[in-house]
Amino acid sequence: MTARRTHGDPAPVPRAADAVTDAAAATDERIAQGLAGGEEECLAVAYRRWGRLVHTLAARSLGDPREAEDVTQQVFDAAWRGRANFRPERGTLPAWLVGITRRKVADALAARTRRTELAATLGASLEHEHRSDAEPERVLDRLVVTEELARLPRVQRDVLELAYFADLTQTQIADRTGMPLGTVKSHARRGLQRMRHSLAPAGAGH
Known part of the structure; x- marks a missing residue:
């Protein structure tokens, strides 16, 4: 009423x-x-x-x-x-x-362009390693890392790709992306934790 x-x-x-x-x-x-x-x-x-x-x-x-x-x-x-x-x-x-x-x-x-460039760089690196008869484990490591990175949320993936493939420090990543340094560190930490969790079962028996 x-x-x-x-x-x-x-x-x-x-x-x-x-x-x-x-x-x-x-x-x-x-x-x-x-x-x-x-x-x-x-x-x-x-x-x-x-x-x-x-x-x-x-x-x-x-x-x-x-x-x-x-x-x-x-x-x-x-x-x-x-x-x-x-x-x-x-x-x-x-x-x-x-x-x-x-x-x-x-x-x-x-971001897509960066991933394409990184993939091209990785491909060239893998081809070079193959031609120089590098240890298969190194090639496998890169392939595993690339596959696991692709499963991460976009921001975490971008941060770790810049760190792993472009060899940038977290400060340099913050400068390039415009994100605060603390945010970069947080994304990197969470991304690595997810990758470790994903890879743990496969590596548990080694």
Whole structure:
């Protein structure tokens, strides 16, 4: 039953969740203002409304639906973390999301280029080792490492590839990627832990 309101009583202030529960009814402006104000419900509505747009743009540029899914998650994560930089009066929320998408797609393409270059370097190294009759164990080690790296989350993989194949220090990796040094160390540690866990059963009997 709805409580009766006497004359002169102030109107109840709607809760944030009430204002955006119906995604179809919420206006773009309301969603944009709520996101800028830190309302998580508005982020969820924005994802439902424009997630397909972001994914389509990423998939067209990358040609890989799975990688586009990763980029889509990154876009909305970046939108939430960078919401203080969004100004609804300067442009629409969809346009802002498209701008973030373009930057994340560029990052993904750059990472893909780095992986291609590293793979080419590894291939040349393996070919050289084969021609010089290097120990098969060295070749096997590189192949195992490459396979395990491919199973890691993208950021952890990028950090360890730069460390393992490009022979960069963690400080140099931080400078190249723009990530804080502590973040680089965290990704490297977690990636190595996952690789050790994956390789442990195979090496337990040796």
